[in-house]
Amino acid sequence: MPAYDVNGKVALITGGARGIGYETARQLHQRGASVALLDVDADEVREAAERLGERAIGIAADVTDAGALRAAVAETVEQFGGLDIAMANAGIAPPTTTTIRMVSAEEWERVIDINLLGVWNTVRAALPQVAERKGHIVVVSSAYAIANGMLSSAYAVAKSGVEALGRSLRTELMPLGASAGVAYFGWVDTKLVRDAFAKPGTDRLEKNAPAFLMKRITPAEAGASVVRGIEERSPRTFAPKWWRYISAMRGLLNPLFDKRADSDPRVRDAILEAEALSQASTNDAPAASR
């Protein structure tokens, strides 16, 4: 039997209508948990919950709205009698692949609002129940907490913040008999990742990075790693698994990688191209309004 049996538990998952969130919910449900799926679109999230069957509800909630999350937790508790597990999973990719200099401030800040403050709002709403019931919280970080965030800085900044938040949370929960884990994903074949690669400027990444780094795993594999992590109350889960070793070596590797990036002509071209693209779209915008 696992250290923490999810059978009979109640789990709440943000960004639960699709991708890794949905897959984690499906697998927790299969193991006997009741699940509350949260997502921004009411129809999508209800459909997703219906696909899972009984012991599942879909709740429309925006993670940037702390009140909406408290209401979603209250609804979950009302429906299932408590809340044991929360997964702060909702996140967006930066809408444009570009530099800190050229990105629109609104766009950059929105990524932080959802990916970092959205996790904070979710954690805060779930904490009273999870702490009382000695449950578990998963915060979804990313390999981008470790990698250089050039051209996607908002994402890397937010995910690195989430990692620090999750580590602290775990230490603070352990004395209460509850726990938390940080989930790190590399490339998973989700809508978020497919959309990201469809954006101009991102295709370079695929050409330049080693093939093993770019290989995508399925959302089912990512979900399975999270479920295993919950059952083991793991401090960290990595999918693909080998990110664990890169994470362990990051303090030594990152200065070397960053130094190489400083003088890599492909990185230079990608940055210049991204800036030119942003410049062109800035010039287009006023033209369109004329």
Added chain:
Amino acid sequence: MPAYDLNGKVALITGAARGIGFETARQMHLRGASVAVVDLDAGEARDAAERIGERTIGIAADVTDAGAMRAAVAETVDKFGWLDVAMANAGLAPPSIATMRSVSAEEWERVVQVNLFGVWHTVRAALPQISERKGHIVVVSSVAAFANGMMGSSYMTSKAAVEQMGRALRTELMPFGAGASVAYFGWVDTRMVQDTFARPGASVLEEIAPDFLMKRITPEQAGAAVVRGIEERAPRIFAPSWWRYLSALRGLLNPLLDRRSERDPRIVAAIREAEARSEADATTSATPS
């Protein structure tokens, strides 16, 4: 001659009325730079600028206000002609030592607003000038970026985020001949640190950490490290310098240290105490009404 000579350059520093910001401003000025001293309080910013001497300006601006930061850059350019170096240094320690469960949401979010969004607004306001003039930006992170942030999570979260911003920024600036550094400070004897250790619950830090970790350096030493880092266009600046080695080993050490913290009875007791204190505060503040 250093790789990047500060003589004749124009620098803007946030949180510069005191502490590390002031010391960095003073030492850049000694090397011939003109400096804009930015801080929240107009009087304090002006006093600090006057103490440094000529070729200085004191500007009142709140780093959480993007417009105010753009205005501060505009005022600096107006006064000195341009801007070469920016140091996003203004920061806030968490007002209380508390867990995520017990801290007030407002307090937690305010630390992130100042320490993360404040750096972002400073960087954004300074970037057009810096990239054009092939200058340099320093973002102030902390060794907290890779320490466990229990009972101070807003600080660790924002400083970890700032580290990632600085790394990306450097890579993105290099093609333009400009640069960026991430500065990591351990305990520096500033008012922020003195205030932190005066707070209820802070004594546990001194109990559990080895002495060498707790030894404070002076703001002068921290400022000197930053100035050297700018002159060398260093990607990372550590003060005390041995934090460099802990940073290099962080991926290996952190899982072990985190695991130890989970079982350390002193940490467990400190967390329980922090939660009880917040609970007591909440009860007290509810009583008068």
